[in-house]
Amino acid sequence: MGSAREALLDAAYEAIVAGDWTGARMADLAARAGVSRQTLYNEFGNRDQLVAALVLREAERFRALTGQAAREAPGDVGDATAAAVTAALTAALDNPLIKATLTDDTSGLLPYLTTRSAAIMDVFREDSIAIFTERWPEPAEHPEVRAEVGWISETAFRLVISHLIVATEPVETTSRHIAEVVRRLMRDLTTT
Template sequence: MGSAREALLDAAYEAIVSGDWAGARMADLAARAGVSRQTLYNEFGNRDQLAAALALREAERFRALTGQAAREAEGDAGAATAAAVTAALTAALDNPLIKATLTDDTSGLLPYLTTRSAAIMDVFREDSVAIFVERWPDLALRPDVTAEVGWICETAFRLVISHLIVATEPVETTSRHIAEVVRRLMRDLTTT
């Protein structure tokens, strides 16, 4: 069933990117994936759940990319953040799904970056906290600090999404600014 799930997610991706999402019926998406309509309903339940699963799959791809960039960055929490933000925003510039989400009101995915972004935010917050704890193991010794790191990571995520939706400066500048926010917020946590 895993391959049917991926095929359905791929079909939804193609429909959104091609601009067919608004007019595509569930039966059309199932046919595009080479499965029955019932299989689609069994796997996702409805169109919103299919869109949510697609958004989460794309978030996981970005999480892998940003996590690798943060882990490979040398320096402090700001440097790790700058590397992750640069990777995310640069990849988003060329990502057909992100482009369609931001430019096509009928795709229905924009809320998964904004008002329905809790699941995606959880993915990035948890991974970011794990990266910071890997790099600064003393953070894990104090649960109150770990919770604070989670809040800082969530704040950075929200800033990235905001800049993704309305880019007001070049990627490198945005990355540097968000990194400085994280650096200042982390300063007290990593020096005590």
Template sequence: MSDPERTTGPAPARRPRFGASGQASRQALRSGLLDAMREHLRHSDWSAVTMTDIAAAAGVSRQTVYNEFGSRQGLATAYALRLIDEFCAAVDTAVEDNVGRIRDALGEAHRAFFALAAADPLVQSLLSGRAKPDLLRLITTDAAPLILHATGTLADTLHRSWIGAPYDEARRVASSIGRMALSYIAMPPEDDSDVADHLARLFEPVIASVARSAA
């Protein structure tokens, strides 16, 4: 779907090289813009949101938003990547809180993710109102960046935690977990608890197998 404001935005300015403090400032800017997008989506449908809207909500220029994300689709992708980060953080926390209990860890993580997705305004916008093919592509045919990001982060948890899976095996399992979780965004479960338990039972023997192979 094209930007309702304009088909193409201004050409992104060349980004300077950042030092440590500059990287922190840029990350703060990026987080602030994504926060502004989240708040704006609480009362506006994604189909009507423009880069100017996000700039105004964040108190910056429209050019700043274009410089950071490149396009409206780039903004949506960055937002979705942060949602994936929140899922991965839930997995990491659940694993650390359930040492030796793989099923409990996976169940807690997926319940947290389903609650997170259900409350997220971009996900709500995807599932309500008129069809939004750009958002649907983001989690289906164009989902490779999200899957790769989830795979790397989840593999790190499976590898460095008490599970101790060899990294190659951890990536294989992590890819499946990430793909499965992503599939539930477009078709959320009717009973979060039952589905979370089902997924935990499904992945438990797989993770137990790779964990044993590290012993």
């Protein structure tokens, strides 16, 4: 069933990118994927669960990209953050699903980046915490402080999403600014 699931996610992706999401019926999506409508319902239950799964699949792709960028970046936690943010925002500029989410008001997908973004945030949280503590080991030495690193990770995530939705400066500038926020929060965390 794994291939049917991917085919259905691909069909949803294609419908969204083509601007057909709003009018697409479950039967249309199933036909586009080459499976029965019942298979679609068995895999996802409903349209909301299908799009939620698609969003999580895309988030995993971004997590792999940003995690690799952060781990390959030389330097401190800020440098790793800047590399990850640059990778995320640059990839988002060319990502058809992100473009459709931000430009098609009728698709109903924008909440997955805003009010319904908790699941996406969860995808990035553990990776971010690991990278932050690799690059700034002091929290690992203070267990009561280490818990706050998750909050710093969430703050960085929210800043990236905000800049993705309303870009006010070049990607490199945004990356440097978010990196500096992370550095300051980590520094403040370890000096209190």
